[in-house]
Amino acid sequence: MTDYSRHLDQPTDAQRPLITPEGVDLRIQLGSASERATAFLIDAAMIIGIMIGLTVLCVLAMVAMTYAARAVGVQHAFDGDWASQLLVALWLLGFFLLRNGWFFGFELGPRAATPGKRIVGLQVAMRNGGRLSADALIARNTMREIEVFLPLTFLLMNAHTNVDGWIVLLGLLWSGIFALFPLFNRDRLRVGDLVAGTFVVQAPRRRLAVELTERRSALSPTFAFSPDQLDVYGVKELQVLEDVLRRNALAAQRVVADRIRGKIGWTPRPGESDGDFLDAYYAALRTRLESRLLLGKRRRDKHDKA
Amino acid sequence: MTSTPVAAELKSARFRREREADWRRLEGLLKRLETQPVSKLSDEDLIALPVLYRATLSALSVARETTLDKALLDYLEGLCTRAYFVVYGARPRLGHRLARFFATDWPAAARALWRETAVAGLLFALGAGIAVWLYGRDPDWFYAFMPGGMAQGRDPSATTEALRKVLYDGGAHNLLAIFATFLFTHNAQIAIFAFALGFAFGAPTALLLVTNGCGLGAMMALYAAHGLGFQLGGWLAIHGVTEIFATCLAGAAGFHIGWTLAFPGAKTRPEAMAAAGRRAATLMAGVVLMLAVAGALEGLGRQLITNDLARYGIALSSAGVWGYYLYVPRRPRTAKARP
Numbered sequence: 001m002t003d004y005s006r007h008l009d010q011p012t013d014a015q016r017p018l019i020t021p022e023g024v025d026l027r028i029q030l031g032s033a034s035e036r037a038t039a040f041l042i043d044a045a046m047i048i049g050i051m052i053g054l055t056v057l058c059v060l061a062m063v064a065m066t067y068a069a070r071a072v073g074v075q076h077a078f079d080g081d082w083a084s085q086l087l088v089a090l091w092l093l094g095f096f097l098l099r100n101g102w103f104f105g106f107e108l109g110p111r112a113a114t115p116g117k118r119i120v121g122l123q124v125a126m127r128n129g130g131r132l133s134a135d136a137l138i139a140r141n142t143m144r145e146i147e148v149f150l151p152l153t154f155l156l157m158n159a160h161t162n163v164d165g166w167i168v169l170l171g172l173l174w175s176g177i178f179a180l181f182p183l184f185n186r187d188r189l190r191v192g193d194l195v196a197g198t199f200v201v202q203a204p205r206r207r208l209a210v211e212l213t214e215r216r217s218a219l220s221p222t223f224a225f226s227p228d229q230l231d232v233y234g235v236k237e238l239q240v241l242e243d244v245l246r247r248n249a250l251a252a253q254r255v256v257a258d259r260i261r262g263k264i265g266w267t268p269r270p271g272e273s274d275g276d277f278l279d280a281y282y283a284a285l286r287t288r289l290e291s292r293l294l295l296g297k298r299r300r301d302k303h304d305k306a
Numbered sequence: 307m308t309s310t311p312v313a314a315e316l317k318s319a320r321f322r323r324e325r326e327a328d329w330r331r332l333e334g335l336l337k338r339l340e341t342q343p344v345s346k347l348s349d350e351d352l353i354a355l356p357v358l359y360r361a362t363l364s365a366l367s368v369a370r371e372t373t374l375d376k377a378l379l380d381y382l383e384g385l386c387t388r389a390y391f392v393v394y395g396a397r398p399r400l401g402h403r404l405a406r407f408f409a410t411d412w413p414a415a416a417r418a419l420w421r422e423t424a425v426a427g428l429l430f431a432l433g434a435g436i437a438v439w440l441y442g443r444d445p446d447w448f449y450a451f452m453p454g455g456m457a458q459g460r461d462p463s464a465t466t467e468a469l470r471k472v473l474y475d476g477g478a479h480n481l482l483a484i485f486a487t488f489l490f491t492h493n494a495q496i497a498i499f500a501f502a503l504g505f506a507f508g509a510p511t512a513l514l515l516v517t518n519g520c521g522l523g524a525m526m527a528l529y530a531a532h533g534l535g536f537q538l539g540g541w542l543a544i545h546g547v548t549e550i551f552a553t554c555l556a557g558a559a560g561f562h563i564g565w566t567l568a569f570p571g572a573k574t575r576p577e578a579m580a581a582a583g584r585r586a587a588t589l590m591a592g593v594v595l596m597l598a599v600a601g602a603l604e605g606l607g608r609q610l611i612t613n614d615l616a617r618y619g620i621a622l623s624s625a626g627v628w629g630y631y632l633y634v635p636r637r638p639r640t641a642k643a644r645p
């Protein structure tokens with residue numbers, strides 16, 4: 001069963017307290033380095049894609065204008081005039097805005113996340129729980145210049161023959177400190193996060209799942225477990241079981257059902273399905289553990305003798 | 307519910323059933339708020355939002371003590387966090403924010419960073435001074451400060467006539483908009499870069515400022531040697547006052563974060579950095595705007611206005627406008643309005 005418990009045991013060092021003014025800790029989870037890298041790569045791919053698209057559009061518009069001018073016979077009217085000028089100026093501005101405004105603009109929005117972050121399920125938040133301000137987002141995203149573009153510059157510098165290789169290597173190492181900054185601190189802060197007082201947290205959109213104990217099989221009277229059979233497990237095992245049931249993976253259910261049957265000495269009745277057995281056992285175990293919880297006894301796992 | 311529970315119903319399941327509708331309503335409201343402005347919400351919904359948020363939050367704390375349904379706890383935690391950011395993270399409207407930026411935030415940031423700005427200005431002047439001094443000793447130093455591509459033929463070997471021509475040649479008049487846009491985006495990108503480099507304890511920013519100053523100094527020395535110093539002054543100052551001022555402010559913003567990183571003072575380093583970064587970022591937003599003005603002055607104004615005195619006039623008035631706007635203290639209007 002250890003296979004399934006791994007993701008339930010959220011590493012506690014990724015959890016940060018966020019106490020609301022009402023006094024409730026929201027226990028938010030930090031975005032992991034890999035999630036954030038994925039989000040960034042998605043955003044970068046989108047930006048580059050849009051840049052290419054914009055360029056192609058501009059070139060097509062230029063070509064179209066030239067042909068149109070030739071067809072009408074006013075060669076000079078469209079030649080280097082305001083229309084094509086405007087186009088090139090817009091292209092330049094578009095590039096500038098995409099590079100500097102993409103992250104800022106999206107993070108300023110109500111979801112505080114770029115498309116990449118939304119896909120991965122992340123959002124930006126102030127570390128002190130306060131409101132995310134525009135100046136913080138500017139600070140956070142201008143720092144990308146030294147986190148991404150500076151190392152990139154050193155990488156591309158290799159193509160130039162007139163810069164000494166050692167200098168490029170040194171520069172790469174130096175700028176690498178900024179790029180890999182999130183790996184060296186507890187809160188997974190980028191340089192930009194440090195400068196802006198922000199961090200990136202998980203913002204998963206969960207849907208309200210079904211109540212497992214109200215499924216028909218869970219209520220079936222054919223299953224009756226003795227207190228001894230229920231005292232085998234604790235909360236941790238219950239939640240692993242919940243996960244197995246929610247994921248609806250038949251192979252895993254068979255393994256788990258056999259394991260539990262062996263442990264509690266349950267002889268399967270003819271025609272008893274693994275799913276039904278697990279549903280019923282889950283409902284019975286949860287009822288037992290929750291009623292003890294109401295009395296103030298939380299049995300953490302099967303080793304907990306309390 | 308298709309079947310009625312046989313045994314005594316689970317308390318946590320009943321708890322959930324009684325509140326589920328509220329949670330779903332809150333979820334729906336949050337979803338709507340993500341796509342539409344708050345003003346689109348009905349009064350009824352607006353009043354319900356904080357009530358639903360508090361009810362859900364209290365349900366979360368009860369659930370943590372009574373239910374072992376992990377999926378439910380995760381759902382409630384996620385929902386409460388989303389609602390928290392909406393209820394407590396509500397931001398002022400864009401118009402208000404912009405008004406605040408221009409009325410108080412930008413000048414306040416510039417004033418708060420006056421020391422850094424002075425240091426940046428001195429470094430820039432130092433660079434210019436070094437270049438002028440070295441040029442005086444040996445004109446070949448020019449090539450060290452101005453790489454061939456940047457000088458575009460304006461080097462010690464050029465004739466006075468060629469040098470003068472650059473100052474008054476309007477260039478291709480039909481490309482002015484492109485030229486201005488290019489200048490703006492290019493300069494703004496470099497300013498942002500210089501600001502970000504401030505994080506490395508300000509050292510690269512200082513280097514950039516000195517190098518920039520050297521370029522300017524070398525150009526001035528070259529033109530002065532040909533007796534065109536006054537004319538070059540007008541050519542540079544018409545946009546240079548704004549541009550160099552913006553460059554120094556960007557350098558100052560960079561120094562501010564670099565200095566705070568090294569010497570955070572009484573606060574903890576992360577706290578001090580966050581405060582410094584936000585102040586510097588406000589200034590940087592202003593810098594980008596100034597560079598847009600400078601780009602327009604350089605790309606359009608300088609090419610169209612070829613009279614030296616008119617150029618100096620624009621330079622002086624822009625210096626006056628920026629100086630007055632950023633450094634002359636105004637009575638805070640908001641303080642008076644408050645009771």
